[in-house]
Amino acid sequence: MSTFPPAVENLIDHFARLPGIGRKSAARLVFYVLSQPIEKIDDFAGALVGARRSVRSCAVCQNWSEGDVCPLCQDVARDAATVCVVAEPRDVAALERSREYKGQYHVLHGVISPLGQIGPDDIRVKELLTRVGKGGVGEVIMATNPDTEGEATALYIARLLRPLGVAVTRLAYGLPMGSHLEYADEVTLARALAGRRAL
Amino acid sequence: MSTFPPAVENLIDHFARLPGIGRKSAARLVFYVLSQPIEKIDDFAGALVGARRSVRSCAVCQNWSEGDVCPLCQDVARDAATVCVVAEPRDVAALERSREYKGQYHVLHGVISPLGQIGPDDIRVKELLTRVGKGGVGEVIMATNPDTEGEATALYIARLLRPLGVAVTRLAYGLPMGSHLEYADEVTLARALAGRRAL
Numbered sequence: 001m002s003t004f005p006p007a008v009e010n011l012i013d014h015f016a017r018l019p020g021i022g023r024k025s026a027a028r029l030v031f032y033v034l035s036q037p038i039e040k041i042d043d044f045a046g047a048l049v050g051a052r053r054s055v056r057s058c059a060v061c062q063n064w065s066e067g068d069v070c071p072l073c074q075d076v077a078r079d080a081a082t083v084c085v086v087a088e089p090r091d092v093a094a095l096e097r098s099r100e101y102k103g104q105y106h107v108l109h110g111v112i113s114p115l116g117q118i119g120p121d122d123i124r125v126k127e128l129l130t131r132v133g134k135g136g137v138g139e140v141i142m143a144t145n146p147d148t149e150g151e152a153t154a155l156y157i158a159r160l161l162r163p164l165g166v167a168v169t170r171l172a173y174g175l176p177m178g179s180h181l182e183y184a185d186e187v188t189l190a191r192a193l194a195g196r197r198a199l
Numbered sequence: 200m201s202t203f204p205p206a207v208e209n210l211i212d213h214f215a216r217l218p219g220i221g222r223k224s225a226a227r228l229v230f231y232v233l234s235q236p237i238e239k240i241d242d243f244a245g246a247l248v249g250a251r252r253s254v255r256s257c258a259v260c261q262n263w264s265e266g267d268v269c270p271l272c273q274d275v276a277r278d279a280a281t282v283c284v285v286a287e288p289r290d291v292a293a294l295e296r297s298r299e300y301k302g303q304y305h306v307l308h309g310v311i312s313p314l315g316q317i318g319p320d321d322i323r324v325k326e327l328l329t330r331v332g333k334g335g336v337g338e339v340i341m342a343t344n345p346d347t348e349g350e351a352t353a354l355y356i357a358r359l360l361r362p363l364g365v366a367v368t369r370l371a372y373g374l375p376m377g378s379h380l381e382y383a384d385e386v387t388l389a390r391a392l393a394g395r396r397a398l
């Protein structure tokens with residue numbers, strides 16, 4: 001016999017379907033929800049439905065957007081000739097925090113992963129090729145993660161882009177700022193050496 | 200400039216208010232939500248509002264219930280003369296999993312915590328005293344967590360209950376100090392129940 005009312009079990013089920021949340025964490029979240037004022041939970045439910053219904057992919061960069069074209073793609077101050085390709089919307093946020101990049105983005109919404117059964121057609125590769133094929137793009141910066149799947153995805157897309165006559169670059173590999181040489185892994189050190197530059 | 204649409208930021212805010220979820224986890228959850236079919240998110244929102252609106256405190260044991268009195272308190276097979284006092288609804292679930300306890304429960308919805316500014320009036324102590332005061336209860340088992348606040352709460356309530364002429368017992372210290380009832384295994388919980396002693 002379950003000791004939770006059906007409505008509670010049902011909500012636990014929903015929370016437990018979220019990534020990284022097990023049943024015990026889900027139960028904790030549900031008990032928090034039950035302890036909150038009804039209006040706050042109505043707002044939460046409204047935000048959930050509202051975000052899902054109002055947010056779509058930007059027609060240009062594929063990032064989440066409330067309009068057809070996101071504010072960043074509409075921003076004339078950004079250099080439309082440079083497109084930085086990232087795996088996820090959160091990577092756009094990370095690059096924007098650096099305040100160093102003034103070009104535009106393309107969000108793949110994933111990386112190619114044979115193990116995860118995610119192929120090129122499951123991420124926004126076709127949209128990138130169409131966009132670059134229209135002309136006006138001089139450089140595409142591949143900014144997927146420097147891990148196995150990110151590397152493979154970058155190499156795959158680079159091969160498709162080269163015939164279109166654009167420069168394809170990759171974010172530099174090296175030691176992260178503030179890190180310690182002593183603790184760097186061999187591959188990172190080898191890449192940092194290979195990529196050394198005149199001081 | 201934020202790179203997420205307002206509806207996304209708003210939903211991140213809501214998720215980030217849940218206990219144990221920071222902004223980065225919240226963003227991950229939101230991106231998962233955006234990737235799901237609209238119907239699934241509508242169901243989630245419905246479950247959220249539904250649970251919050253339909254679930255109240257059981258008039259007898261104060262545990263979450265969809266009716267005025269929860270199924271466990273209505274169950275005539277349970278011994279109404281024995282009341283086990285726990286801090287949270289999840290602790291009822293934990294004790295039920297041990298299949299050792301056949302009495303009823305009382306859920307405090309918290310423990311007395313001077314640091315957290317939670318006093319006896321902020322948890323369901325008054326309701327327990329009223330319930331025991333009505334008679335018919337022979338033994339109250341204090342089953343709060345064996346940590347500082349759980350111990351203090353058990354001792355405080357025991358002192359209020361003794362004048363009412365009931366036996367007040369405490370779960371045996373088969374439970375390791377500083378641990379949490381929720382994570383105890385069934386055998387440990389069963390031993391702790393069997394070894395309870397007068398307080």
